Amino acid sequence: MTKENPTATHPHTAAPGRAPSGQSTSLGTSRPGKSPYPALLTVTYLLFTVMLGGTLPTPLYPLYAQRLGLSPLVVALVFAAYALGILGPLLFAGGLSDQIGRRKVLVPAVAIGILSCVVFAVSPTLPGLLAGRILSGISVGLTTGAATAYLGELHPRPPRAALVAAVTNMAGLGVGPLLSGFLITHAPHPLITPYAALAVLLLPGALVLALPESVRNAKDSTVRLRLQRLAIPAAARPTFAAAAVAVFGSFAVLGLLSALAGKFLAEGLHNTSPVMAGTVVLCAFGCAGLAQLAAARLAPHLGAIAGMVVVPLGLAVIVAALPAASLPLFLLGAAVAGAGGGVAFRSGLALVVAQAPAGRTGELVSSYFVAAxxxxxxxxxxxGLLVTATSLGTAATVFAAVVTVLAAISITVTAKTRRPNAT
Structure with a gap:
């Protein structure tokens, strides 16, 4: 496998830089006398733990809000700092591991993840939260592309590596808030213990240094960090527009639940359990990953349409759950919306890649991830702003209405631009 597979990704997966040109080698097939599975397990574990850190703070946000007097808007801004941290590596260092090697990117990524834990633990202030989230995002942004490419080069059956990466990413994002919710409930020092546990879990990631490097001549490579150009070729604009609108709406649902799940549970459902806040996020991300796998063979156009039909249905269930104060209904809505978002994301990315002219795939994928x-x-x-100015129910209803409109636009344009060679 000589390049990262952008169609095998999920909400935090592949870096959109150019694929390596003859630099990587498939270790899974080039060393028949040596089992690749210890290396595969190491990289998979590293990817899982880094992704786990991306959603670990979710159940902690209500505690921070109470202790620091943070409004829902400020909590949402703290969460948004994480997305900002991810975008930096995606736009400036998307192909870095192709230049200097997978290990030389993954080890610093783990170190940055541990540093984010230290910042969170020693500085439970608003500046500390913002800095910790940015560092966490940088760690995730560096890890996803390099680890996904590494898995493809290590695995004896590279297509299976795509499934491993998808499941691992979603598993980490789903387990993160569940782990911190459990530690908040049952362990002392709730604003320290989850980060200490994550730092300990990240330490074995350094074992990646003992793995063989899969990028040839990595030591001789010159690091070139430059802004990835974002441009949409005219012929691909209708398809890209539909996919970008869909992924914007899909990620909006996942971001909302990750940032404000505790707020929705406490005020809408009168449930303040940190474990339950983690369970909500687990339902969304877990179902997103499972749905991606289940729909892997679905034609991209059909998957994009189906996903954006399902997302508004899940949001409608969430909105209905608030006045009914129904936790099961809320969990069901999170699961349905997450599943639809996962399918829409994967299918939209496949459509974008299929429409990319030769040599311009990186530009389109970069633009797609920016929209995401x-x-x-x-x-x-x-x-967060609406919740501060109005009510939780009104904010949820407006959000659901906006996403529904985006879904309708995406479905309409996707249906009109359907082409046989894009499926």
Missing amino acids: YLGLAVPAIGV
């Missing part, structure tokens, strides 16, 4: 992470951050900030 803007969706992760901007709507959550908007809902």
Whole structure:
């Protein structure tokens, strides 16, 4: 496998830089006398733990809000700092591991993840939260592309590596808030213990140094960090527009639940359990990952349409759960919306890649991820502002209405631009 597979990604997966040109080698097939599975397990574990840190603070936000007097808008801004941290590596260092090697990117990424834990633990202030979230985002942004490419080069059956990466990413994002929710409930020092546990879990990631490097001539490579150009070729604009609108709306749902799940549970459902806040996020991300796997063979156009039909249905269930004060209904809505978002994301990315002219895939994928992470951050900030100015129910209803309109636009344009060679 000589390049990162952008169609095998999920909400935080592949870096959109150019694929390596003859620099990497498939270790899984080039060393028949040596089992690749210890290396695969090491990289998979590293990816899981780094992604776990991306959602670890979710159940902690209500504690921070209470102790620091943070409004829902400020909490949403703290969450948005994470998306900002991810965008930096995606735009400036998307192909870095192709230049200097996978290990030389993954080890600093783990170190930055541990540093974010230290910042969170020693500085439970608003500046500390913002800095910790940015560092966490940088760690995730560096890890996802390099680890996904590494898995493809290590695995004896590279197509299976895509499934491993998808499941691992979603598992980490789903387990993170559940772990911190459990530690908050049952362990002392709730604003320190979850980060200490994550730092300990990240330490074995340094074992990646003992793995073989898969990028040839990595030591001789010159690091070139430059802004990835964002441009949409005219022929691809209709398809890209539909996919970008869909991924913006899909990530908006995942971002909203990650940022404000505790707020929705406490005020809407009168449930302040940190474990339950983690369970909500687990439902969303877990179902997103499972739905991606289940829909892997679905034609991209059909998947994009189906996903954006399902997302508004899940949001409608969430909105209905608030006045009914129904926790099961709220969990069901999170699961349905997450599943739809996962399918829409994967299918939209496949459509974008299929429409990319030769040599311009990186530009389109970069633009697609920018739309995705803007969706992760901007709507959550908007809902935080609405919750502060109006009521929780009104904010949820407005959010659901906006996403529904975006879904209708995406479905309409996708249906009109359907082409046989894009499926």
